[in-house]
Amino acid sequence: MSDTNGADRKLCIICxxxxxDMAYPGLxxxxxxxxxxxxVTMFFTFWGLDMITKxxxxxxxxxxxxxxxxxxxxxxxVLPGMTAMASVMMKKEIExxxxxxxxxxxxxxxxxxxxxYSCKMSMDMMKLTKDDLCEQIDExxxxxxxxxxxxxxxxxxx
Amino acid sequence: MSDTNGADRKLCIICxxxxxDMAYPGLxxxxxxxxxxxxVTMFFTFWGLDMITKxxxxxxxxxxxxxxxxxxxxxxxVLPGMTAMASVMMKKEIExxxxxxxxxxxxxxxxxxxxxYSCKMSMDMMKLTKDDLCEQIDExxxxxxxxxxxxxxxxxxx
Amino acid sequence: MSDTNGADRKLCIICxxxxxDMAYPGLxxxxxxxxxxxxVTMFFTFWGLDMITKxxxxxxxxxxxxxxxxxxxxxxxVLPGMTAMASVMMKKEIExxxxxxxxxxxxxxxxxxxxxYSCKMSMDMMKLTKDDLCEQIDExxxxxxxxxxxxxxxxxxx
Numbered sequence: 001m002s003d004t005n006g007a008d009r010k011l012c013i014i015c016x017x018x019x020x021d022m023a024y025p026g027l028x029x030x031x032x033x034x035x036x037x038x039x040v041t042m043f044f045t046f047w048g049l050d051m052i053t054k055x056x057x058x059x060x061x062x063x064x065x066x067x068x069x070x071x072x073x074x075x076x077x078v079l080p081g082m083t084a085m086a087s088v089m090m091k092k093e094i095e096x097x098x099x100x101x102x103x104x105x106x107x108x109x110x111x112x113x114x115x116x117y118s119c120k121m122s123m124d125m126m127k128l129t130k131d132d133l134c135e136q137i138d139e140x141x142x143x144x145x146x147x148x149x150x151x152x153x154x155x156x157x158x
Numbered sequence: 159m160s161d162t163n164g165a166d167r168k169l170c171i172i173c174x175x176x177x178x179d180m181a182y183p184g185l186x187x188x189x190x191x192x193x194x195x196x197x198v199t200m201f202f203t204f205w206g207l208d209m210i211t212k213x214x215x216x217x218x219x220x221x222x223x224x225x226x227x228x229x230x231x232x233x234x235x236v237l238p239g240m241t242a243m244a245s246v247m248m249k250k251e252i253e254x255x256x257x258x259x260x261x262x263x264x265x266x267x268x269x270x271x272x273x274x275y276s277c278k279m280s281m282d283m284m285k286l287t288k289d290d291l292c293e294q295i296d297e298x299x300x301x302x303x304x305x306x307x308x309x310x311x312x313x314x315x316x
Numbered sequence: 317m318s319d320t321n322g323a324d325r326k327l328c329i330i331c332x333x334x335x336x337d338m339a340y341p342g343l344x345x346x347x348x349x350x351x352x353x354x355x356v357t358m359f360f361t362f363w364g365l366d367m368i369t370k371x372x373x374x375x376x377x378x379x380x381x382x383x384x385x386x387x388x389x390x391x392x393x394v395l396p397g398m399t400a401m402a403s404v405m406m407k408k409e410i411e412x413x414x415x416x417x418x419x420x421x422x423x424x425x426x427x428x429x430x431x432x433y434s435c436k437m438s439m440d441m442m443k444l445t446k447d448d449l450c451e452q453i454d455e456x457x458x459x460x461x462x463x464x465x466x467x468x469x470x471x472x473x474x
Contacts, residue, residue: 009467014314016183018227021362025332025473028437032459046179047227065232066224066382068403069334069363074381074394078232087226093441121186125251143190150312151167154466156330156473157183157314172472174341176385204337205385223390224382236390245384279344283409301348308470309325315341315472 010039010153018050020062026158027105034112045119061087110136168197168311176208178220184316185263192270203277219245268294326355326469334366336378342474343421350428361435377403426452
């Protein structure tokens with residue numbers, strides 16, 4: 001009988017956001033969990049698909065709009081180039097901390113045994129096929145299959 | 159003694175967002191869990207109240223502002239009508255996937271045995287009474303009651 | 317052997333947002349859990365650091381931009397002063413419900429036995445030291461240490 005803790009501890013991370021600042025928490029937690037010997041499953045859905053879509057994953061953005069924590073007035077944030085600038089700045093900060101870019105981070109997590117699944121419904125909505133996704137994705141699954149996989153796990157929705 | 163898995167597996171979903179793109183993940187997961195025989199409780203709080211408020215639930219919106227994943231420049235996204243347009247487009251995509259609109263989805267989940275509770279404190283803040291909510295809401299409860307309900311459950315905060 | 321429910325029920329709340337509307341759900345749930353005798357750990361990361369940074373914690377903001385639930389047109393929301401106005405309005409509503417301001421709420425939770433940790437990596441990224449944080453923070457920890465702390469707990473990512 002499995003349990004949420006002990007030798008067979010499992011962590012499932014649902015990644016539903018595609019911004020830089022919400023992509024990294026999932027990656028960092030997945031990586032930390034693997035280093036602790038925890039079984040890790042990542043499930044990418046909705047905007048989280050951007051994290052694993054070949055054309056987008058190396059170019060995730062951070063936007064100062066609608067996020068007052070970034071401290072940029074909205075009248076400035078709305079100007080062309082501001083999202084790009086905020087994204088470049090955040091990427092630099094992340095690099096300084098020695099975290100790899102998103103695509104390499106996914107590769108690291110996959111190599112360390114993390115399993116990665118993509119949400120079928122979201123892919124249909126965004127007209128993506130498995131070929132559009134990075135090779136680390138083990139399988140495209142539906143919500144019911146995800147529910148089966150997450151049995152006995154601690155589940156995070158990011 | 160209950161456990162997070164096995165025959166008496168429980169899932170509690172806290173719905174705190176009222177945008178279209180963050181309403182559906184909770185609905186889809188709740189539905190999938192019920193189809194897997196899992197006990198499901200939904201708790202609506204903060205902006206998540208929009209999902210169950212009669213006047214708003216059929217008119218949830220998706221905004222391209224502050225969400226660079228939608229790929230619309232902020233200078234365009236800020237224009238009148240852009241939120242409405244993005245909302246209509248997303249609703250069409252959701253419909254194409256054969257998912258029902260929010261009000262019907264809640265009815266389906268409730269009919270399948272999903273329990274639904276509304277957060278008392280958030281209702282007070284937004285000056286809502288139980289009459290403002292759809293009939294699927296079983297009860298208005300406080301945070302402490304929610305903590306009791308979620309004992310032994312996998313809990314998602316959306 | 318611990319379990320997610322029973323006498324040794326544990327709740328871990330990861331606070332990753334620094335807006336008023338996403339700060340309170342974590343505080344309210346932590347408080348309710350403590351009143352139910354549940355062991356509570358809060359982990360502040362990314363924008364959630366604003367909740368515990370002395371210079372920012374008393375001045376968290378709510379923005380109508382990118383949140384259509386607030387019902388303000390984006391063309392208005394982008395104007396100077398609108399974020400400040402929305403923030404003042406929300407603070408008043410929260411006060412009416414007899415919830416304390418963020419700094420006092422953290423003090424209450426800490427006094428009631430809630431443990432609070434800050435994410436080392438996020439602090440490095442934002443160039444913060446422990447002196448910048450409120451005194452309720454027990455320790456600065458890494459993601460691996462957080463994974464150890466959260467063993468057997470129900471974990472919420474806010």
